[in-house]
Amino acid sequence: MEGPPVPPRQQTLVAAIDMGTNSFKLLVARVLPRGHLLALARLKEPVLLGRGRAADGSVAPDARLRAVAALRSFSLALRALDVRLARVVATAALRSAPNRDDLVTAVSAELGFQVDVLSGEEEARLVYLGVLQFLPLFHRTILVVDIGGGSTEFVVANKGKVLYATSLDLGHVSLTEFHERHGNFGDLRSYIRSVLNQSPLVDKVKELGFEIAVGSSGTIRSIERSIFLDGFDESMRRDFGREWRFSRDELGLLVEKLTSPNPSEVERAKRLGFRKRRREFIVAGAVLLLEIFETLGIDNIEVSGYALSEGVISEMLTNDRMDYDIGMNARWRSVVSLAMRFDGDNRMKSALHCVGIAKELFDGIRRSDELVDGNARLHEKDFEYMEAALLLHNIGLLMGMKGYHKRSYKIIKEVSFI
Template sequence: MLKLSDFWRNRVEEMAAIDLGSNSFHMIVARLDKGELTVLDRIKEPVRLGFGLSEDGALDDLSQRRALECLSRFGQRISHLPASAVRAVGTRTLRKATNSAAFLTKAEQALGHRIDVIAGAEEARLIYQGVAQGLDDELDRRLVVDIGGGSTEVIVGEQFQPLQLESLGMGCVALMREFFESGALSKKAVKKATTFCLQKIEPVRDEFLSVGWQRAIGCSGSIKAISKVAEATTGSPIITRALLDELCDQAGQAKSVDDFKPNGLGSDRQPVFVGGLIVLRAVFEGLGLDSMEASPWALREGLLYDLIGRLDQEDVRSRGVTHLAQRFHADAAQAERVAATAEGFLNDNVEALGLSDPHPWNNYLRWAAQLAEVGLDISHNQFHKHSAYIVQHCDLAGFSREEQQRLTFLIQHHRKKPDADALANLSDEDRAILPTLLAMFRLAVVLHRARTGSQSEGISLRLDDTDLMLIATADWWEDHSLTQADLEQEAQYLNKLGFQLQLPAMDANDP
């Protein structure tokens, strides 16, 4: 299970996790009481967001209205919880929707909390984390499959560590829209949809088979529905390949989706059941499975435990950043020097920035310092651009799409002439803080250009709106003339970001 510090073992905390899936929206509310997590409430609504994607890739008005009404109800249930106790994420449909940003603005207002859109790999990691927390702490290597509305996540792992993961573009809603939108069923359509899924699995098949597993576990509404049909049909909830073959044959012989009603299937799952059935049948065939058990735990539970980890200073994002920095041989000592100086600048100006808690923003400064030089493994020339590309396009565990974009922004513009036009692409929230963080980060990098530990000692930063005052004694400036020249050059760069850098000398006797 998740290792909790003594802080949690003597504390009671209520928290919530929300999953804005392509088929259903889910919310789980739980209480962490002295290290034990107890579920207080589970709410699920079949919003069918994926059905609302129009031909141009935008969410239509009807699907948005259903989603916002659902989120408003969710918001009423958790209105008493602080932002730090809620984690809400969007998955494949919100990754694809061309009007996702505009919808999320309204969605966050309805819910009353921030909503992060996560990448497919991060979705897979969280799913595995949730399933693993619900299993006995055993040494078996397990395959975990989650069939969502827009994608299917496939993961192999041991205990709480995923070893291989993929997010495949096939889901129960996506298949229904692509192959059965009219509601008609036929052997030909079922075969065509199966081939489509097998084509998605084929490129990753050998990678998964080479890792291997001893136990196959499925989660999500589709797999749980198939497990219930299995129990009603055979007396056992275990899903077998023979059962899937039989159900797919029955689906091919049925005239329509409405006519296909296997024993044990609930009416709420029927509209997308065939899609999920075909996906799972293809997974069995593609990966050579004979049987699978269903787990009641999935993405929502993974979100809860990930949230607990963040609050307990066991943030998986920090581990992911450290791993990436090591992979590209970044200088850890230099990163620590730059991070400490940049964080000091931020902490000294919390009041000027109007921040109640600088910790989340300190994280970005530290992560940026750790990853700013990963591009050196490619080339020294314009290495900050190589670093930004790596950070932007890699799978960073724990990061939402927006968080990864913030980190990329800081790294891409941390040296040389900054792109002032990039500020226009920031959200209103980010535009209020990220340019200042960038200025602090750039100054910290300049101060440690010599890659020594003493360069920033005796110097402080004061912020007054767009005025930055880097203050040191006259003796400090005299001893660091080269650094002063670098800072004078930096002042010209910062001016393009809207800041005026001043380098005043204070009397050595001043406090």
């Protein structure tokens, strides 16, 4: 986004816009002095850029209008928040569109956004950077799977270095359209397996190996949420150590329920807890993920709350801040992931507002100390503890108002990664 450059040390807000095949997403984050990312605002517009394409893959005129309208609303949000540094990236739907330059030019002329159309490998690499902001896996060899609307990205990486990255034309939107044309889940599974096995992916994964598989897309997060909250074992809902992960068996049972003959696919998705905008595409996404599990030999998958947008911001900080370390402070990321897991009614927004007020008070007290005797008794590390407390103190509300503070304490105490 155009505007006067902001010195890295003074900058507090950065943003990323992801022009995806199914939806456009805006992430505005506050950057803390230690390099933490704290999401302040998330906006999402169901643009459906990949819908109604011409035979050659060109973006349809009505989709182009929806795209510009969504980006215009994002632009207004950025101005209201006084965000001076933002990056806009586009993925599979625009990457494969012959008329992509027309949309990119129009967006630049009308809104001032410079759109980076990512290659599949570049998208995969940025997804990996986003995962590192959420899970303490910097020193582990991980396989990242990110299911988008028009493609799925795969990364094998270790210690911030990508060992292999690829993008396959398998997305939940395109596969839903395939299923609508063929009307047979057997054909859908065969097609997915064919694409997976004809790519170098399977051999490369076998060659490099991986310690942990990580899923980072909205589709995978929705699947995990359905398994965790609606569950197949009532005791699982009380086992706080199991959130943000699921097994092949659990996924297989979910796919079996989603693909059973009756009732309709959308109605089945509704009953299993999938949100309205996700229901139309979740069946194809779940079938795709199960085929990936079986083809690549995945038994269990960790789930990241962060993906491409966070990776884009992470790279922006890496370029602008010499002291920024993409593998730093796993404890802080575990605090954020726990807060997000139990944010049943978007209570994170209230917590973040409290963090802002607390920061002003904290800085005021520090300045007062310095004026009195020249020494600051409070240090930045002290505020880190306060931030964590503010983000986590309400998580027990997910299970009711009465005694929620005690439930918050129990959750924090029992979750293994805190």
